[in-house]
Amino acid sequence: MKKLICFDLDNTLIYSDKCHILAYNYALKQEKLAVPSKKFLVSLFGMPHYKLIELIAPDLDSEDIEKLTRLHDNILVRKTYKYSKAVAGTVKTLDTLKKDYNLAILSNSSHRNIILLLKGAKIDKNLFKIIIGNDDVKRSKPYPDEIFKAEHLFHTKADFMIGDSIYDMLAGKRANVKTIGVLTGHYPRMLLKKQGADYIIKSVNKLPQLLKEVNNK
Structure with missing residues (x-):
């Protein structure tokens, strides 16, 4: 049986980043709300x-937060996913790994947005055996629900959770899964390590070599 990553x-x-920044900016302007700096966002x-919306628009109630989330998603779908x-x-890395592993995407984006963002990036969604978005579970990362769902669907324990943020590391730890941090996002090595990253690599293209080293130990 193939292992699960x-x-x-x-x-x-x-x-x-550009997809989400533009979508949030459009949504905030449409609702006549202040647009935060790119650095803060x-x-x-x-x-x-x-x-995230609670922090950029702290005066909104739960109904308005949901409305702004829908606006962001609709703008991303119509306009910004292409970036x-x-x-x-x-x-190349995914093509290599799929020979020996089942690959899953677990994201705090919605299922629909994941599919479109993959399309915009010209990544074949069929490289992944399963795709789980925040609307496929009750609680998204940093909770471990997405990992648990993937494990349930594959009837196997996940080997690794790989991501760029502290929320990926926390979800992995809460699911008792080894974590690999990548430095292609906005979270520095020190912070990923502090939140429990077992391994840290520059980007996913270093993953096959790391897995080879780990499996040979």
């Missing part, structure tokens, strides 16, 4: 969307 999406397999990427780009070496 779980990947985050944004800033792990793809660069999608990207510092929040990786956390659940409702939590997604694959991290260098991602497609």
Whole structure:
């Protein structure tokens, strides 16, 4: 039986900051809300969307947060997903890994947005045996629900959770899964390590070599 590897999406397999920044900016302007600086906004990427919106628009109630989330998603679907780009070496790495592993995407984006962001980045969604978004589980990362769902569907324990953010590391630890941090996002090595990363690599294109080294120990 093939082993299971779980990947985050944004800033792990793809660069999608521009997609989300433009979508949030459009949504905030449409609702006549203040637009935060790019630096502040990207510092929040990786956390659940409702939590991010609470921080950029703290006066909104739960109904307004849900409305702004829908606006962001609709704008991403209609306009901004096309700015997604694959991290260098991602497609080659996934092609290599799928021979020996089942690959899953676990993301704090919705299932629909994941599919579109992959399309924008020209990554074949069929490289992944399963795709789980925040609307496929009750609680998204940093909770371990997405990992548990992937394990349930594959009837096997995940070997690794791979991502760029502290929320990926926390989810992996809570699921008792080894974690690999990548440095293609906005979280520094020290912070990923502090939140429990077992291994840290520059990007996913270094993953086959790391797995070879780990499996040979």
